[in-house]
Amino acid sequence: MRQMKLFLGPQHPGMHGNASVHLFVDGDIIKRSYLLPGMLHRGFEKAMERKLWVNNISLIPRVCVPEPDINEMAYAQGAEKLLKLEIPERAHWIRMIMLELARISAHLMSYGGLGGPTGHYTLMYHAHADRNSILDIFEKISGARVYHQYIVIGGVRQDLPKGIEKDINAFLDDLESRYIEYRDLGIENPSVIARIKDTIMLPEEVVWELGVTGIGMRSAVGKPYDLRKVMPYARYDQVEFEVPTSTYSDARSRVDIKLKELVQSISIIRQCLKKMPEGPVRVKPSRGQSMRWKVPKGYVYSPVESSRGEFGYYMVSDGGINPYRIGVRGASYPQGLLGIEKYMPGTRIDDCALWVDTMGICSPEIDR
């Protein structure tokens, strides 16, 4: 039988971000595959070394476009640890609201992404319309829709605008009321189930082998390993939420967990809005003007739980006005780069887009 070479992406509706998967197929079975990254923003880590601590905030959100806030959080949190900086209480809660809204938006985008490869565009339209409402909220809070540049060293950039609680609550109520509809459109829909049930597996051994975290790990291992629980940052130790798990990781079960997390995120945001105290939202890292802010010598690993798993910045400072070295742990790096190469072969061509979607691949994380 003759093998054929196919490209999935970078310009393909089923591909997530500007990366390409090279497929060598025999009939419709993938025999060999690998990811071809490097088509998106590159060299973040190096570029960060040349920028000031303060103006890196315009660069870092680009490391993950659908969920940029985790970058800001990991960076700000790490620098604050090096600076031994206590940020105002209110800032912690605002950060959590931003992070959970971002998680919902990322999950919606990914869930909507299920609609493309399975031919259920209604799902995609609904999910993106709801994500648009979140972007409107982000725009009101931070002044920008996608690259918020809102979580900064020392807190958040500015206080929440007046009346934003109303907007957020209205959105959460609306989303919650349509939760069942969302399930019906996607993972309860028999024709979708036929595509995602008992396929695109992620067994426990593979999780340990590749170092998969997040939903991939929780769906396979059945343990609620979530950084918000095991290493609480911000004020996650003061809110109540569950970490959904399963012990059978097929594509459907991973998507199911995503939807369950959506409900948890809604509950976290509501708790934050209730518990959030009044007060200042930002402190200055040090005296002087921002271009002369220095961060003391030292190194720190600052992880956060992204929608795709553990996402962290390893930061080294030599005491200057620029970071000395920053390394990013992209949450989807293991499954995206290694998983595609090792575990995608054997599936079918039409599974490829679903593989990439349900594994939660974000290509700039790999390119960074």
Added chain:
Amino acid sequence: MNTIMTEKNAAYLNDNAIFPLKSRLNSAPRTAPDTLRGFHTNDWEKCIGCGTCGEICPTDAIRMVERLDLPLVAGAHQQRPVIDYGRCCFCALCVDTCTTESLKMSKEYIYSNTDPDQFLLMPEETWQGRRVEQGYVKTETTDLLDLKRVEMEHLTPKERINSYIEVVRGYSKEVARQEAARCVECGVCTTSCPVQMHIPQYIKSIWEDDIEGALRQVYETNPLPGVCGRVCTHNCEAACAIAVRGEAIAIRWLKRYIIDSAPNDMYELIFNEPVSEVIDAKIAIVGSGPSSLAAAYYLRALGYGVDVFEERPRAGGVMSYGAPQYRLPDDAVNKDIDFIKRIGVNIHTSTRVGTDITLEELEKKYDAVFLGTGFFKARKLNIPGSDNQDVIGAMDFLPIARDFARGLIKLDDINVGKSAVVIGGGDVAFDVARNLIRIQTMKYGQADVKLTSLESFDILPASMEEYTEGMEEGIQFHFGFGPQEIILKNDKVEGLKVYKCTSVYDQDGKFNPQFDPTKGAFLEGEQVYMSIGQAPDLDYIPESLKSVIKIERGKLNTNSLGQVEGADWLFAGGDIKMGPDIITAVADGHRAAQGIDEYLYGKAKKKATSEYYNELRNAIKFNTPDLALKPKKH
């Protein structure tokens, strides 16, 4: 059709009938939220062209473009930002760091053009010629500048009224670096400084903890930094970009910090030796005040032999005999003068030109002569009773007070009464009053000093810090009164009669005080001190010379480089050229050094030079507009 498009889009689609609609397409973008980071607007009235927006821009999208049509004033550059919207990422750090709050962001977010050059825009108050709503603007939370000055330690009033210990204690290294970190390096201060000191550069060196580099920068333009770091009139701080909204960088104290922390042997590293090999000429300098010493330093740096003649036993002129010890201690003056001596300037003290050596002799012996004799004669008001012995001029009293502070005069020998009235509203009047407070407290255990000036408080010529410190020390102020008569009884001063001053200047802005005799007052005091200005003592200039040169109101007519008109070998600087402060005198000295060098080159009093030496010569010279610019009013 819900259209989100620019006016240009809509026009294009309508004109080319892309959509054959019955009604025309409209441009109706949705309204953005209040904090949207949209296209920039810049208020040109407020903008000072400091360029801080371009410095912080993470994408290098902002470039400063020269606009020579803008007025040239201190505290502003003739430039405005241009933003490349192909690079801009709308992070708004430029807004957060804007020193004047002129740069803001609008709610506009749609713009299209087929010409790539049209994405380079110079933001103005309007966007595309329209007034638009403000989007993201700077708030106190988002401000990236540090508007608060680091606290400087001062002696408490109690500690200072019976001692001559320096009031301002100076910065420690840590505090100085904190203060230096506030500077945005825009350089608007430089043009306001008469000597155009390299202020951003030395502040940066302080922040980098590079004292040698800072010292090098300072000595490029000012050989008396220890003095200027204490008593300069600091126009730079009025011009400072941070001062638009906050407290100016403490430029003067930072300069002082450099000198205080530079060890003596560091000075050897910054002086360029080789230039001294090339020129064979000698210059005499009359007087050893700030302008004379500045001229001496730079002439010596250019390689000339320099002799300075000073009539008093100490060099320094107003620095050693005018300014009070508690503001400018001898140590600081000596540190500056010692370095000038070390590089080979000969200072002959106790040598009065005119008696010990005549000006004619100097003219014969030297190739050029510089006069920097200053205003050392006290001026007195001509009112009844002013010829009494207890009516004392400021410049007669201050040198005595200074010698007393040095311990050269005993407390009992000093003629200070139990109470005194000081006339004048300038810094010198405050020097007199605060000296009196100290001497009276030491002598009698208490002080009674009244200060009266024609000017009311809001137009007081003295600096605010003199006023606050004077008030803390217990001076009683009577602002807005004009002295009429000194009341005597048995040839002893009883006090001063004053009338309320209704206006100081007439409609043309000329000095013409008007009094209201119905509102008078009597200020009691055993002595009256007059500090209403000083005059030069030009007796040493021979009549033959006076006939060829022009002297107007005590000032010599010179060209911009200090060359006296009518006598090309003669140069002048300081108070007798223009005045009024130490830093202007330093500028005069530096310019005169350049003038003398050019004059002697013209006369070919030099050895053959190589290009290398010429380069070094030019590096030492001074290149600046004639006048320091007046700070823009904020």
